[in-house]
Amino acid sequence: MYAVPLAEDAALRPLEPWQAEEFLAHMDRARPHTDPWIPWASRSTDLDSARATLQDYADKQAADTGRLYGIWRAGTLVGGVMFVHFDTRLGNCEIGVWTEPAGEGHGLITAAVRHLIDYAFTERGMHRVEWFSSTRNARSRAVAQRVGMQLDGTLREYFPNRGFRHDKEVWSLLAPEWPGTAAA
Secondary structure, three states, X not given: OOOEXXXXXXXEEEXXXXXXXXXXXXXXHHHHHHOOOOHHHHHOOOXXXXXXXXXXXXXXXXXXXXXXXXXXXXXXXXXXXXXXXXXOOOOEEEEEEEEOHHHOOXXXXXXXXXXXXXXXXXXXXXXXXXXXXXXOOHHHHHHHHHOOOEEEEEEEEEEEEOOEEEEEEEEEEEHHHOOOOOOO
16 A cells, blocks of 8 residues: 655555545544634535545546545544645645644644655646645644745635634745755
């Protein structure tokens, strides 16, 4: 099975529709922690909706327009990373993340994001990696900063979630800024 080690007891692996039951159990643990920031977290509330979320990303992977990966720590799904969109024609992609409390504080999200960035730039030839987050999500902002992204700007009151309109920060990293790319 394809797996990328992130730490001694953690790995990044594809997250697929056949894993819907495990994904749902994880989302039940993660929901209170992720739902304020990720609207789709509230949509995976039963086995059918969890499977539909995973199938949506399987379809995106088949079309080469997005991908979803889980982070397992000590054999338990504790978070994940994804290419929310992946546009090879324009050379732009967006990375998103989520975690439950058991996945925090171990550097797993940052390591996984670095892996996706490296894949996008060095293997797929993308030009721009984007990161969007609520201005209220300090943990998300910290990941963007740790991987070297620059803040492009803030879209005021951009998206509603849970009865509140969030300002959205737009972060980016360009291929010439990433070590290991031909342009760097």
